[in-house]
Amino acid sequence: APGHPTCPHHAPATPEPAPELFTWEFATDPYPAYAWLRERSPVHRTALPSGVEAWLVTRYGDARQALADARLSKDPANHAGSAAAKGKTGIPGERKAELMTHLLNIDPPDHTRLRRLVSKAFTPRRVAEFAPRVQELTDRLIDDFVEKGEADLIHDFAFPLPIYAICDLLGVPREDQDDFRDWAGMMIRHGGGPRGGVARSVKKMRGYLAELIHRKRENPGDDLISGLIRASDHGEHLTENEAAAMAFILLFAGFETTVNLIGNGTYALLRHPEQRARLEESLAAGESALLATGIEELLRFDGPVELATWRYATEALTLGGQEIAAGDPVLVVLAAADRDPERFADPDTLDLSRSDNQHLGYGHGIHYCLGAPLARLEGQAAVATLLKRLPGLRLAAEPADLRWRGGLIMRGLRTLPVEFEPG
Ligand code: HEM
Numbered sequence: 123a124p125g126h127p128t129c130p131h132h133a134p135a136t137p138e139p140a141p142e143l144f145t146w147e148f149a150t151d152p153y154p155a156y157a158w159l160r161e162r163s164p165v166h167r168t169a170l171p172s173g174v175e176a177w178l179v180t181r182y183g184d185a186r187q188a189l190a191d192a193r194l195s196k197d198p199a200n201h202a203g204s205a206a207a208k209g210k211t212g213i214p215g216e217r218k219a220e221l222m223t224h225l226l227n228i229d230p231p232d233h234t235r236l237r238r239l240v241s242k243a244f245t246p247r248r249v250a251e252f253a254p255r256v257q258e259l260t261d262r263l264i265d266d267f268v269e270k271g272e273a274d275l276i277h278d279f280a281f282p283l284p285i286y287a288i289c290d291l292l293g294v295p296r297e298d299q300d301d302f303r304d305w306a307g308m309m310i311r312h313g314g315g316p317r318g319g320v321a322r323s324v325k326k327m328r329g330y331l332a333e334l335i336h337r338k339r340e341n342p343g344d345d346l347i348s349g350l351i352r353a354s355d356h357g358e359h360l361t362e363n364e365a366a367a368m369a370f371i372l373l374f375a376g377f378e379t380t381v382n383l384i385g386n387g388t389y390a391l392l393r394h395p396e397q398r399a400r401l402e403e404s405l406a407a408g409e410s411a412l413l414a415t416g417i418e419e420l421l422r423f424d425g426p427v428e429l430a431t432w433r434y435a436t437e438a439l440t441l442g443g444q445e446i447a448a449g450d451p452v453l454v455v456l457a458a459a460d461r462d463p464e465r466f467a468d469p470d471t472l473d474l475s476r477s478d479n480q481h482l483g484y485g486h487g488i489h490y491c492l493g494a495p496l497a498r499l500e501g502q503a504a505v506a507t508l509l510k511r512l513p514g515l516r517l518a519a520e521p522a523d524l525r526w527r528g529g530l531i532m533r534g535l536r537t538l539p540v541e542f543e544p545g
Contacts, residue, residue, distance in 0.1 A: 138162070144171050149526045152428065152533075153470070156180055156458035165444035170530060174203070176451040177444070178429075180458035182465035182482070184442035188454050189430060190487035193439050195229050200434035202449025223364070224371035226431050226489060233488060239360055240368055240492065243349030249495040252291060256499055259286050260507045268511060271544035272518060274537050276385050280504070281307070284380035287500055288373055293338060293345025301330070302373075310378050310527075327373070331366045346372075376493045382426030382534030383497060384504045387417065389524075389538055390424050391505070392517050394472045401474055402509050410502075416474035417501045422460045422481035423472050428533035430454040430485055456482045457533060512542035 140163060141155040142148065148155055159166050159180045166178045179188050188194055225236060263282055267273040285306045289299040305323040335347060339362075342348035350365050360368065391398040397416075404412040433452045438445065446452065460481045461469040467478075484491035491497065508515065518539040525536040 140166065140168075143168060144528070144530075146528075149528045150522075150524075152457060153461060156455060156461065159455075160458055160462060165442040165446075172530075174451065176453050177441075177446055178458075179441065179452060179454045180462075181442060182459040182462035185454045185456065185459035185482055186486050188433070188441055188452060189482070189485055189489070191439075191441075192230075193436050194433035194452055195436045196227055196233070196431070196433060196489065197229055198227060198432065198434070200436050200449065201432075201451055202434075202447075222367070224367040224374075225492070226371060226375065230488070235355070235358065236360070236364065236368070237488070237492070238355050239353045239358070240350065242353040242355070243346055244372070244492060246495050248291075248346065248349070249499060252287075252496070253499055253503075255290060256283075256287055256503045257507070259283060259290075260503045261511075264507060264511050268545040272539070272541045274539050275388055275508070276381065276535055276538045279508070280381045280384035280388075280538070281310070283384065283504060284377050284500060285373075287380075287496070288376050291346050291496070292369055292372065293343055293347045294334065298330070302327070306373070306377055309374075310381070327370065328366065331369050332362070335362055335365050335369070372493065375491075376496065378532055378534065379426040379493075380497055380500050382532060383417075383421065383501045385535045385538050386424045386426060386533065387420035387501065387505055388508060389517075389535060390420055390472055391509075392515065392540070393521065397472055397474050398509070401505075405506055405510060412474055413502050413506055414498075415476060415479070417498060417505065418479050418481065418483075419472060419474050419476045420501070420505075421483035422466070422476070422479055424533070425456060425460065425481070425483035426532060426534060427483065427485075428455065428457040429531050430456055430482075431489075431531060453530075454482075456485070511545060512540075513545075515540055515542045 141158050143152075143155060159178065164179070164181045164184060166180065167175060168178055169175050179185050223232075225233060225240075228236070260283060263279050267278050273279065282303060285303050286299055289302050290296075294302060305327050308319050308323040335351065338345070338348045339351055342351065347365070347369060350360055350368055353360065391401070401412055401416055430453065433454070435446050435448050435450050435452060437448050440446070441452070460466070460483060463469050466476075484494045484497075518541045519537075524538070527534050527536055
């Protein structure tokens with residue numbers, strides 16, 4: 123009764139219920155719930171919003187181990203309820219189609235072969251040579267709003283930058299890139315929501331890519347698609363379907379992630395004025411070291427990929443002391459692992475100069491992000507150029523009024539309204 127708190131020594135040991143996940147509050151700030159899980163139920167079984175039951179892995183050590191465990195398959199056919207799972211883990215409208223056989227849905231030996239082939243075309247050198255183009259794109263987008271003194275950094279900047287960048291890299295002609303912007307917009311706005319528009323966009327993109335691959339085969343250039351067609355390994359080539367699925371996963375994996383790196387990263391900087399001032403001073407002095415460690419820290423602190431993509435136990439196994447049955451889905455919570463105090467000193471503090479920072483924001487093991495060099499390039503160019511060109515940059519909304527997308531895998535803002543001194 124009120125006024126008579128139960129004596130803790132005599133109370134029955136009822137376990138404290140786990141925090142509610144996937145609510146609106148959780149989407150805004152999932153970190154307190156993840157801290158609870160890491161402490162009390164580090165490998166936690168829960169029902170996802172879709173109704174599918176899955177294990178959430180939240181400690182850094184367990185997460186890293188799970189990401190490298192060959193008994194955790196990426197192939198949705200290994201889910202105990204695989205017929206149901208296929209529709210929930212894939213690209214809407216592409217449940218059985220060719221685009222689904224991409225790197226994030228397959229295991230060795232197919233994964234090994236495809237990853238080796240794509241790595242021959244998508245090289246760090248190709249990305250490094252792309253740096254001036256990324257800077258040009260960044261400046262062009264800022265030119266469009268710099269005189270207004272206000273912008274929505276998601277809509278006006280973070281969203282178009284990666285889509286134009288990947289289109290350029292792949293070799294999509296400039297005049298067709300706005301179509302991609304529309305299709306990608308449909309996918310990001312409605313991903314996991316109403317399926318009709320998304321399925322139509324995916325279909326259009328697939329048709330376009332198939333035709334583009336065909337054209338590049340006839341008439342190769344020095345773009346990535348031509349490189350994918352040319353790549354061969356022990357006489358093996360990518361088939362046209364494999365090349366189309368590869369181009370698609372590059373778009374799909376490299377788009378919303380980068381939007382969110384720029385969005386979440388800029389937002390974190392705006393909320394940590396001391397850190398932001400340090401970075402501005404260092405950029406003004408022409409240094410790049412703090413920018414480089416800073417982007418890694420922004421990924422650790424509030425990264426774009428909240429949960430790694432789906433994995434399924436191919437046999438019964440024990441993870442973090444918890445038994446997992448064959449066929450169970452396992453979701454590695456990168457956002458929770460990257461705030462684990464067992465691994466990171468003061469994990470809830472943003473420290474742009476953090477040096478011991480082996481975060482899991484790009485994953486780990488054989489599926490480690492293929493696009494990490496490009497993501498770093500875009501993230502660094504975006505953040506540095508925003509700070510340099512938009513003096514007095516500040517949030518134009520209360521943090522509590524900002525809306526986060528409620529997707530399962532990704533974490534990102536819907537809008538990021540800002541003001542600055544017009545240039
Ligand atoms: C895989 C994160 C940008 C292409 C992954 C994974 C993560 C990740 C966590 C592993 C998923 C898992 O194991 O379940 C990110 C982040 C990015 C980013 C945080 C931006 C900040 C990009 C870009 C591209 C890209 C720009 C390409 C243009 C890929 C591909 C894979 C992948 C192809 C699958 C690799 C494989 O299965 O072998 N990424 N990514 N990513 N990423 Fe990224």
